[in-house]
Amino acid sequence: MKWMTYFFLTFFLIVVPVVHWTASFAVANPSGFTIEAIENVQLNSAMTYFWEKERPQVQRVALVTAKVDAKLLTPREGFEPLFFINDRVAEKVKVLDDGRVVFISPEPLFHIPDLWVSLEPYLPENMDRTKARQLYENYQKKYAVDRRTGRTPRESKTGAGDQARAASTQTSILLPSVVQSKKKFIELSEEQLYERAQGVK
Amino acid sequence: MRYIIFFYLSWSGLNLALAYDDDQYQGSLDAGLSQWEGPSSFHKLNYDGGRLKKQLIYYPKDIAQGKPRPLVVISHGNGHRYTYYQYLQAYLADKGYVVMSHFNNTSPGIRTAAESTIENTDEFFAKLSSMDNGVLVGHVDPKRIAWIGHSRGGEGVVFAYQQLVQGQVHPKNFGADSIQFISSIAPTTFLSAEAANPGEVNYHMFVGGADGDVNGGPRRVVMSMPIYERGKGEKILTYVQGAGHNVFNDRSHNEGKGPRRLSRTKVHGLSRAVYGSLLDIYLRGEVGLKKYFRSNWARLRPQEVPSDIMISNEFKLAEASGKYWTLDDFQGRPEITEASSGASVTANLISPYEGVLQDGDSTFTFHSADPMNGMTRYINGFDRPRGLVFEWEPQLESSPESKYALTYDLPQPQDMQPFQALSFRVAQITRHPLTDRLNGPMSFSVRLMDKGGELSWLNTKAYGDVNPPYNRRGGWANEFCVFQMPLGDFAAENPALDLSQIVQVEFLFGESFGSAQGRMAIDDIQFVSHSQF
Numbered sequence: 169m170k171w172m173t174y175f176f177l178t179f180f181l182i183v184v185p186v187v188h189w190t191a192s193f194a195v196a197n198p199s200g201f202t203i204e205a206i207e208n209v210q211l212n213s214a215m216t217y218f219w220e221k222e223r224p225q226v227q228r229v230a231l232v233t234a235k236v237d238a239k240l241l242t243p244r245e246g247f248e249p250l251f252f253i254n255d256r257v258a259e260k261v262k263v264l265d266d267g268r269v270v271f272i273s274p275e276p277l278f279h280i281p282d283l284w285v286s287l288e289p290y291l292p293e294n295m296d297r298t299k300a301r302q303l304y305e306n307y308q309k310k311y312a313v314d315r316r317t318g319r320t321p322r323e324s325k326t327g328a329g330d331q332a333r334a335a336s337t338q339t340s341i342l343l344p345s346v347v348q349s350k351k352k353f354i355e356l357s358e359e360q361l362y363e364r365a366q367g368v369k
Numbered sequence: 370m371r372y373i374i375f376f377y378l379s380w381s382g383l384n385l386a387l388a389y390d391d392d393q394y395q396g397s398l399d400a401g402l403s404q405w406e407g408p409s410s411f412h413k414l415n416y417d418g419g420r421l422k423k424q425l426i427y428y429p430k431d432i433a434q435g436k437p438r439p440l441v442v443i444s445h446g447n448g449h450r451y452t453y454y455q456y457l458q459a460y461l462a463d464k465g466y467v468v469m470s471h472f473n474n475t476s477p478g479i480r481t482a483a484e485s486t487i488e489n490t491d492e493f494f495a496k497l498s499s500m501d502n503g504v505l506v507g508h509v510d511p512k513r514i515a516w517i518g519h520s521r522g523g524e525g526v527v528f529a530y531q532q533l534v535q536g537q538v539h540p541k542n543f544g545a546d547s548i549q550f551i552s553s554i555a556p557t558t559f560l561s562a563e564a565a566n567p568g569e570v571n572y573h574m575f576v577g578g579a580d581g582d583v584n585g586g587p588r589r590v591v592m593s594m595p596i597y598e599r600g601k602g603e604k605i606l607t608y609v610q611g612a613g614h615n616v617f618n619d620r621s622h623n624e625g626k627g628p629r630r631l632s633r634t635k636v637h638g639l640s641r642a643v644y645g646s647l648l649d650i651y652l653r654g655e656v657g658l659k660k661y662f663r664s665n666w667a668r669l670r671p672q673e674v675p676s677d678i679m680i681s682n683e684f685k686l687a688e689a690s691g692k693y694w695t696l697d698d699f700q701g702r703p704e705i706t707e708a709s710s711g712a713s714v715t716a717n718l719i720s721p722y723e724g725v726l727q728d729g730d731s732t733f734t735f736h737s738a739d740p741m742n743g744m745t746r747y748i749n750g751f752d753r754p755r756g757l758v759f760e761w762e763p764q765l766e767s768s769p770e771s772k773y774a775l776t777y778d779l780p781q782p783q784d785m786q787p788f789q790a791l792s793f794r795v796a797q798i799t800r801h802p803l804t805d806r807l808n809g810p811m812s813f814s815v816r817l818m819d820k821g822g823e824l825s826w827l828n829t830k831a832y833g834d835v836n837p838p839y840n841r842r843g844g845w846a847n848e849f850c851v852f853q854m855p856l857g858d859f860a861a862e863n864p865a866l867d868l869s870q871i872v873q874v875e876f877l878f879g880e881s882f883g884s885a886q887g888r889m890a891i892d893d894i895q896f897v898s899h900s901q902f
Binding site for chain 2: 218219243244245246247248259260289291292293294358359362
């Protein structure tokens with residue numbers, strides 16, 4: 169009986185409030201994107217990131233596994249939907265059959281990022297940082313949810329002509345700390361980074 | 370209290386473990402090699418020069434015998450893999466070529482794809498000694514290279530060539546003069562006309578009428594043929610009705626749209642036949658094979674090309690070849706009444722219109738306000754390909770003299786004896802009521818007149834067909850078809866014709882001369898010379 173009492177007290181006094189609190193951190197998820205995993209990687213030497221016009225040399229990156237709308241993943245020769253992690257173009261490395269994707273973020277991630285998609289007709293090699301930031305600002309104005317109120321600033325939904333679709337940052341983690349320890353980096357070579365991404369099942 | 374803390378920590382630890390499962394990464398690379406096994410007259414090897422330099426190489430077993438072999442490089446498209454062209458690699462290796470297919474960095478775009486082509490070609494020559502114990506060293510000719518690109522890779526190989534020509538890249542082991550031939554399979558058109566320009570290289574393009582990806586619609590990116598139009602070298606276009614986009618490789622999903630779709634097996638047979646011949650022409654100098662590509666394929670095509678595939682083919686000599694005299698290419702003089710050669714033109718035709726070969730409203734639906742409906746030959750750039758469109762209707766009574774004619778009167782007699790044929794390209798205009806009413810191949814007649822008034826005329830039917838547009842959604846892009854009418858045949862029809870003093874060239878339309886009705890485009894009317902014809 170005591171045990172049962174402790175269990176229910178724990179559940180209702182601690183677990184429930186914590187869940188409610190962390191749920192307020194989730195960003196609106198009209199498109200059903202879900203980040204499943206994030207791994208920060210330290211490369212043993214810098215690599216060229218081809219997915220931005222500036223082609224920056226990056227040495228600290230992140231591998232992000234997410235589930236997105238599978239319709240956005242059909243490979244095309246023409247313009248493809250462009251995925252962003254925050255204000256950076258995300259390199260789509262591996263597409264799995266069930267709509268899950270492995271991305272590379274050109275910078276490490278210590279919080280749950282915004283994962284969103286733009287349908288503007290750009291090739292990654294033509295997307296510069298200024299334009300990316302502009303698109304991200306547009307996305308935030310329309311779709312980013314205030315974490316205190318749980319509402320979007322404009323309370324609008326995706327409509328015809330909108331070029332940025334909201335993506336989720338709901339995660340399978342109910343705790344607020346997606347936070348990676350700033351010390352936790354996996355050390356890999358560039359080749360190993362891509363092998364690791366390709367190895368996701 | 371300790372139970373509360375214990376439970377809380379256990380529960381949170383469980384969630385952390387679920388979210389960050391470090392065991393989910395296996396680190397293995399899926400090679401994705403297809404299982405095709407062909408004749409055993411070749412070897413294949415995998416080369417791994419790093420993430421961006423993975424290559425699959427086929428080479429003939431007797432590589433050490435004879436002269437160094439030409440190299441064929443294959444650059445795949447977006448979402449494709451470099452292991453998806455083994456049907457072609459095996460065939461070409463069996464013919465004696467060394468064929469290298471490489472990882473192509475197409476996802477970021479065309480510039481990275483072009484870099485992949487250049488860097489992998491350079492890497493191949495740089496690392497020959499490390500491949501199969503150096504068996505290829507000294508046996509691959511760095512001066513005889515062909516690039517074949519598919520889709521984004523098809524635009525990439527053209528841009529790569531431009532970068533070489535412009536001196537923007539400097540590979541160590543080859544140069545622009547090494548590239549003897551480039552072929553694009555359904556290329557995209559992201560880049561400007563200046564960037565995606567074949568220039569003077571020998572150039573070929575495959576286009577599939579049933580392409581569901583680079584679909585050939587009248588919009589930038591998805592219409593391929595402007596790249597063909599920009600070429601100034603010798604060039605060939607093979608438009609395959611019923612071929613989708615991905616059937617040109619081994620594996621990618623079938624995205625094709627339209628009727629009478631061709632199977633992968635059928636397209637592979639066609640692809641092997643075409644590349645086998647073109648590479649023999651441009652890498653081995655077997656120019657006799659050009660006769661097939663100069664001819665309208667309704668009349669004469671390479672033996673291995675299946676006869677039941679409707680193909681609209683084009684051929685044009687290099688501008689710098691000097692082997693032709695242009696009667697009218699519709700460039701330079703915008704008035705219908707004056708040809709680019711200076712000949713005066715009389716167009717007794719319905720609704721003649723001379724202009725840029727560009728659809729005016731980005732749809733294939735015909736409107737009278739869009740006379741160039743269905744034309745997908747121009748996007749941007751300084752050079753604008755132009756042509757003439759017109760139509761004719763059934764005459765009330767048949768007559769030896771056609772009511773409808775396009776007549777060129779030369780300002781002075783022209784000696785056509787140095788030339789072997791009259792060449793031109795023609796196309797039916799998609800979704801026009803007269804095209805729909807004709808509903809089949811089109812024909813007409815051509816007449817030459819000499820200074821003494823002697824006439825000779827031939828019907829195009831004997832030399833091929835003007836194919837109807839591929840019947841996708843009622844009619845897809847206009848397809849030009851080349852005709853080459855031997856001057857010897859004009860002379861045979863009327864031995865009194867004096868080819869040294871030709872004063873008039875006339876195109877005749879109507880029931881007495883071919884199809885009773887139709888709407889047509891014509892361009893590149895030339896007298897041409899060939900070493901063999």
